[in-house]
Amino acid sequence: MPLQPTSPPAGGRAAAADAHDVIEVRGARENNLADISLDVPKRRLTVFTGVSGSGKSSLVFGTIAAESRRLINETYTAFVQGFMPSVGRPDVDALHNLSAAIVVDQERMGANSRSTVGTATDAHAMLRIVFSRLGEPHAGTSSAFSFNNAEGMCPRCEGLGRASRIDLDELLDRDLSLDEGAITVPNFGVGSWYWKVIAGSGLVDPAVKLRDYTERQWDDFLNKPATKVKSSGINTTYEGLLVKVKRLYLDRDTESLQPHIRAFVDRAVTFSACEACGGARLNPAALASRIGGLNIADCAAMQISDLAGFVRGIGEPSVAPLLATLQGTLDSLVEIGLGYLSLDRESTTLSGGEAQRVKMVRHLGSSLTDVTYVFDEPTAGLHPHDIARMNDLLLRLRDKGNTVLVVEHKPETIAIADHVVDLGPGAGTGGGHLCYTGDLAGLRASGTLTGRHLDHRARLREKARRPSGHLTIKGADLHNLKDVDAEIPLSVLTVVTGVAGSGKSSLIHGSLPGRDGVVVVDQSPIRGSRRSNPATYTGLLDAIRAAFAKANGVKPALFSANSEGACPVCKGLGLVYTDLAMMAGVASVCEQCQGRRYTDEVLTYTLRGKDISQVLAMHVDQAREFFTAGQARTVLDRLADVGLGYLGLGQPLTTLSGGERQRLKLATRMAEKAAVYILDEPATGLHLADVDRLLALLDRLVDDGNTVIVIEHHQAVMAHADWIIDLGPGAGADGGEIVFTGTPADLVSGADTLTARHLRDYVGG
Structure with a gap:
């Protein structure tokens, strides 16, 4: 049963009267922020909106959260600070009335296969204590049930569970x-x-x-x-x-x-x-100890919603407080829409959205109040059916007396905000300005890009494209799929949808990659160093270097900051990193090249009046005016097509958001000769106004003779599809079946799936 959002606290949408009831931001200039000042109400839910690159993350994460963390770090001794990550002071004149900030982001969890949902939430630790007290035969203390401890791990696979x-x-x-x-x-x-x-x-x-x-x-x-x-x-x-x-x-x-x-x-x-433990990770003694006929590996492998029922039935007074805490953690995971996971699910296999929601569970039961919680698009990867649950969790954190700051594009979450901060009006150098602050009604009437698009709806196609054939999937049974057969139409736009955990990715990624002509653009991170940037990643730099070399009669290697042309002091980084022993290290602009990365000789060579460092300082849209033809223009056009016109050519990849990285990959893969494109939630991180551009790009890929398969929850993308494959009816063991195939019009008019109900409301609204 869907949770109903709680009502705001008394005066929740009123302006704070006391000066200490607001976070005062004065003169923020981090990244592209244009010296902005604003007040953010404390103990309220504030949503930050604006197009990608407008400065939302620079304000919320790079300024408010960063300064809070820096000030907390400074309370430790210099010796302790030497072991902590370096946090520089953000470029801001003043920040007043900050509270401790907890960032709940979409970074993938865990660095190895020993980190699981159970270890990340402490649910497995609590389960180990329960088994050490109640398991028969008795196997020892809680460490005897840990696959990360020599006392409990399988000796052959050393607790990994596989060979x-x-x-x-x-x-x-x-x-x-x-x-x-x-x-x-x-x-x-x-x-x-x-x-x-x-x-x-x-x-x-x-x-x-x-x-x-x-x-x-x-x-x-x-x-x-x-x-x-x-x-x-x-x-x-x-x-x-x-x-x-x-x-x-x-x-x-x-x-x-x-x-x-x-x-x-x-x-x-x-x-x-592993042949010795059968993948259970534990030694024979741990696996022999049981409660109600189940050992701890059986419990960890259960769907969390089922495990919650099992724990509820134990009812042993001697461990009642522990069982209550464990029960609360499991119920929170179910409530947050992750009941389809299991405690033994490796953390590295979780999507960014799943990882963020797992982290949320730790904070829901916290006794801390007056904390600032910072969320990065918490609805990412959520079906419309699950967004109401996420909204309720955000409101619960607020109602405990916390300040909740959310960077978000979804109108369903913007709608529950006590306060909205809209940045823009554009992206990159065209953004960084405060366009609106106030309540939702004021945003609608404000005339800003966000305000104008808040109630915008994509329409159903009047006539769906006709397929030229089909891609056949037979007997798919990966993860929770139940021997699924599917026919995916060729030469059209197909959207695969369903609630999180219904089997969408298992069906598509488990069946199609590796076939001839299939190109996958998924959410796996781009691996790059501080030297990697959009120009190097897309191959654009090769074309730029060749143009400079031809114009000046020298070799292209001179124009590489990683090769012959690099400044000898900073080795082409543009920055010099200084280790201050026990104090936090600092990065300073290289005095030799002034951050331009190249030797003085290289900078004497120009192309139409610009040196190489000036070209790399351009953003994509500026560079398109500079390179009007050739391979460079082709690459730049692709970057503009995926909505990255504001991106700097020399901007480090490490500074890009998840959505930006995915669209960068899409721009690169568009250069390949493919027949079938598989895109994984390409609307992630897109402003409402940018979704139309994405739809136009998908149309162009199809009109050029390609097949496009999109795994997506965004209702505008669903409405725009030629064909929909809907999985469900629920998640985990309750999913894994195709519950509808057909056109979006047929889904809206005649189906009764969760997707059908929400899409019906969307196109009817």
């Missing part, structure tokens, strides 16, 4: 010698450092084909543990190929690997459940 097998034929070619490139592992090519260590070790002959190695040579080549050797006259450490590959690539979380290495790991390694 890996490496396909040697993906690592090497036995018919070649080392000199001929027998090793096919990334970064092990002929002449690389890793190759030189192996080839020069004296343990094998680099001119002999691998299939002719002796048994001893083969074992040394593959399995020799780390050993000091002299290779090519240099003292170094030798490791067998399997040992080194396992250490470099397999013992790390795959999300931390570069895409081409991740693809190699996916090809070369197969994972299976």
Whole structure:
């Protein structure tokens, strides 16, 4: 049963009378903020709106939350601060009346497979204590039930629950010698450092084909543990190929690997459940101890909504307080729309939206009040049916006496705000101004871009496109899918929808990637250093460097800040990072190049009156006026098409939001010759006014002869589709079935799924 939003506290929508009841922001200039000043009411729910790049995150995260955290850090001794992350002072004249800020963002949780939903919420720790008290036969203390503790973990898989097998034929070619490139592992090519260590070790002959190695040579080549050797006259450490590959690539979380290495790991390694524990991660003693016929691994594998029912039935007075706390945590997970997860679900497999909601659970039961909670698009990844639940949680945090700041685009969440701050009017250099502050009614009447689009609705297509054929999926049973068959029409726009956990991603990502002509643009993060930026990521810099080289009669390498043209002091970063020992380190603009990244010689070369640093300082729309033709203009047009016209060419990728990174990937993948595009929630992070541009882009992809499949909850995208595949009826074990296929018009007029009800209200409103 959907939760009803609670009513605001008395005077909840009235302006705060006391000066201490507002957070005073004076002269904020962080990133693109244009020296703005405003008052944000405390103990109220404030939603920050505006187009992508308008300055919302710079104000909320980069100014208010950052200064709160910095001031808290300064209360610690210099010695303790030396172990804490460096937080610089934001560019703002004054901030008054701040309270402690807790940021609940969409960053992925956990860095390895030992972090699970259960460990992240402490639910597994509480469950371990329950089993240590009530489990029969008794197995020991709570640590005896921990897969992260030597006392409880399975000795064979060391608590990971799985074993890996490496396909040697993906690592090497036995018919070649080392000199001929027998090793096919990334970064092990002929002449690389890793190759030189192996080839020069004296343990094998680099001119002999691998299939002719002796048994001893083969074992040394593959399995020799780390050993000091002299290779090519240099003292170094030798490791067998399997040992080194396992250490470099397999013992790390795959999300931390570069895409081409991740693809190699996916090809070369197969994972299976540990034979000793069957994937349960625990030793036999822990697995033998049971409550009501179930061991702790059985409980952790249950859907959380089912586990809540099991815990409710234990009813043992000796652990009643602990059971009540555990019950509250499990009920909160169900209430927040995550009842379809299990406690043993690895944190790294959660989407950004799921991770944010799991983090919320820790705060719902907190006794802290007068805290500032900061949320980054908490409705991301939520079906319209679940947004009401999220809204209720935000209101509950407010009603406990907290200040809740939310960066959000969804009108359903803007509608519950006590106070709205609208930034703009545009993005990048065209944004950063305060367009409106006040209540919802005032926003509607304000005439701002957000106000004008608040009640905007996309219409159903008058006539759906006709498919040219179908992509067939048969017997899909990944995760919660129940032997699903599907026919996905070709040459049209198909939207796959359903509540979170209904099986959408399992159906599409589990069945279609890898087929010829299929390009996937998902939400996996872009891996890049401080040197990576939109120009390098899209290949635009190659075209820019070539243009500069041709115009000046020099080689392109001069115009790379990572190569010959780099400033020798800052090595092409534009910043110098200084370690202040126990004090927080600082980054300062390089005095030699003044942040321009290049040598003085390189900056003497110009293209139509601009040097390379001036071109990289342009945003996309400015660069489109500068590059009117050629490959550079083609790339820039794609960036503009996906709504990134405000993005700086040289802006570090580390500063981009999740939605910006995904659209950057989409712009890059559009260059590939594909027949089928799979997009995963492309409306994430888009302002209401930008959704129409996204719909136009999807139309153009289809009109160019492509098939576009979109996994999406946004009702405007659903309404605009030619075809809808709706999964459900619920989440987890209650989902995994196709509950409707057909046109959006048929869904609205004749179906009774959760999606149908909400889309009917949307197009009828």
